[in-house]
Amino acid sequence: MEKSLFRFIWRFSARQQLLILFVTVLSYPVSYILLELPKLIVNDAVQGDGFPRVIFGFEFDQISYLFLLCVAFLTLVIVSNGIKLGINVYKGRLGERMLRRLRFELFQRVLRFRLPHFRKVSSGEIIPMITAEVEDVGGFIGEAFALPAYQGGLLVVQLGFIFMQDPLLGLAAISSYPVQAYIIPKLQRKVVLLSRERVKNIRIVSDKVGEAISAVPEIHANDASAWHSADVADRLYSNFKIRYEIYNRKYFIKFLNNFLNQLTPFFFYMIGGYLVIEGSLSIGALLAVIAAYKDLAGPWKELLDYYQLVADVNVKYQTVVENFDPADIYPVERLTGDERVSLDGDVVLNGVSFTGGVAGQEVFSASLHVRKATAVAVVGPDGSGRAEILQLAAGLLSPTAGRVEIAGHDLERLTESTLGREIAYVGSSVHVWTGTIRDNLYYGLRHRPMSDVERTGSAADERKRALREARETRNPTFDIQAIWEDLGAAGAASREELDELALQLLTVVGLDADIYRLGLQSRFDPSMDDRFADRILAVRRKLADRIASDPKLAGLVEMWDANAFNQSATLAENLFFAVPTDPAVTMDLMPGQPAVLAFLSRTGLNADLQAIGLKIAETMVELFANISSDSGLLGTYSFITQDDLPEFDRIVRQAKSANQKVGLSEADRERLIALAFKLIPARHRLGVLDDAMRARIIAARADFRKQVVDGNPAYTPVDPDAYLPPLHIEDNLLFGRARVDRRDARQRIDAVIRTVVEEEELREPIIFTGFGYHVGVSGSKLSAHQRRKLALVRALLKNAAVTILDDVAAGSGDDDMALRRRLMILLEGRTVLFGTPHLNVAGEFEHSVELDQGRVVRVDGVDPAAGQKDQQ
């Protein structure tokens, strides 16, 4: 990478820089005439004589002459500002393009780092470098050459003028320059060093914050908050000190500049005055020189500011770039190359050594030969070099000596387009990407865009523009919106087939049941596939029939019935008989919805609900008033939390004392209604609902439907014949509620649902819906176990020639053993390197290699040094 910012700018934008300079210089006469014109208007047009004037053969009297000059003035104003606008936008665009290029280059370099390099750098440091630290560079680039050239030019012209008037005065005018040229860089150098220090300090802060976030459970578990707080506070203090120092110096430089600049007039008056009195300089010339000197101050100040800016930006650039230039960085072709060679052959490590600079992560002169289509166990405890050998074989690490070859190809010379597709590697720590299960499953197939996206009209233009910009900034031109999944690599002809394949593999690793459960918990948009919605409804009907025909089951569920109150559901669900279309609007939020509020007050239900809420609150307050807060009883059983209790106590007392509910505020009433809404009669048994109230609520359903739900996209009515998109698939399957007053009703009904789903062959579609489940940040919604299996399926789906598994399903437990057996059947006929710390696991494999302290100690149970060299 270019070590100097200027070299970087010049290399990639010389043409644009020259253009900016050219236009800037061109604008100078325009601004000059613009300054001169008003004088001409006043002196010549308003106060002048000798009219009419003849210009370009046209005659002008005084008024039309004035008009002509004013129109010329207006035109120049427009032209001058137009040029400014144009050049500023151009500079800004250039800066942003260069910044994009720089940032992309930095990111690409991160991808080119070798794995051991990541022991030295942390994301907390790298991220601010790519994002914040280079930001200022972008703003500077447009000015980099034009400003010094233009302002320098002005300065030279003005100085020339002064020198022509009088060389002595000229010398006086520049008398402070040598001093400034000597002192200021010295002072500035110190500022530059401080800036570097500041940048590094802030990087450490960002690293520490990042580490604290990712390790927050550890901090709390060890009561280490204070230590971390002190640590960060200390760093912030260092930052403050550095900044304070910078300010001191920066403003001192400013002070010095201003002082020296104003010292020069002192010499003018002194020397110039003396010369005038002596008679060797005319007073007119002195005044002209003083005026010229005033004009000199502008460009000089600009140049000095520019100098400070350059120093600042340059140090920022350098402190960033030096981190992205490790000596052993991969060539860029390794990432961008498209060549793919088949690695279907023997895996040969020939005298391979690797040192990561850390004991326990070393390999010493290891040789092994894995025949094509055989499975070999690589055995060794952690720290034996097992992980390193396997990563070397996967092309993830580069040997410090020796060669790793697969099918006769030296892995060092291959590009990722071969390594990443021909070798499937799953290590002991896997990463699951933020996104859906599907994204993660097919991650190993996303090498290059596989299709062109059809775009028309403005979308096509937009794409053209994006491509142009990408080429302009040496960014890749791949289309992120294209289909990237390489179906062929997985052996699928269509996306549906790919899903099927993925499901087969999920079944092999035993993740299908988990994904089925996630599918049940997913929402599904019926507009995407109404056949699936119909099938769910079919299950719903079948389930309803089965429940109706079996009295044992019937006792477990209370089905939704438009004309009956569901005792196992909340009052709100019973009343509205509709669900908010936006899943983010939970039933708790319903009392706050304007449409609901209006409906309640229109029908007068709000008074009834308040009365119910008040009764509940009274009971709660009475029951729990004497309970200590740490008993935990309130949290488990009441729908009021311990913190809310005093609040409801107040509401109850207020309601009683005022006799009527005049004393209650709007918010209090809403709280009471919200409380009433949460009531599940069969669970809470508070006896606050009588038959009349139940009837009233059922009657209100129809009104709510008519007045609020119909034609309102915000609500979806509960309808036995319609799929309800806001609810989970599970809730759509069972059109009712498991009864809360029957033992294990939920579990028992779930079993029935499972049976019916399987009978209707809906399990697969539900699993495919589960593919759309969002796994949270870095897969945080999945267990570590699930994440590993997901990563395993991702690798298997690649159909790679060589499969390398390290510490995956490598335990000696029954589960792992069964999984291993299934995996080996699946991988029959492929080359497999299976890393495990357990020697007894190796017994399951035809061949094995044992490692200890970075050395191969046994091959197939025999010491290779003792026997012949040619081993398998």
Next chain:
Amino acid sequence: MSLEVEVDALRKVPLFRGIDETKLRLLAFISDRMQYQTGEHLCEQGEEGDTAFIILKGEADVRVHTRDGDRSVATVREHSIVGEIAILCDVPRTATLVARTDMDVLTVTKDDFLKLLKEFPDMSLEVMRTLAQRLERTTRDLATARSGGADA
């Protein structure tokens, strides 16, 4: 049936006879109200038990495994509490309960019952007294049985 009805029923349970009404209401509230149909099992012998059953309506057979198959040894009726041993000490269920009629039952989990006892020490005393009386009676029965056996 609402809380009030349950409280009335609870008051008739000997174990809770001396406990004042608000506490019974709380006990009722934190319990789960369950229905069992004829023939349904409330609990199985040998299982880990963590709930007690307070029968509000109906009756249940108490069955134990014997060498000749399950045998009904007793019947529990309305206003009796069963399984309370399981929530005071960790022992597996000593019998299977089978609903003989349709039943309404309040179930109290071990955790909640213990929390309640901790909250209201006089309630613990009452429970202790009842259990002591029962122990005393059992001891007497045992003595009678022994001496009766000796006579025979």
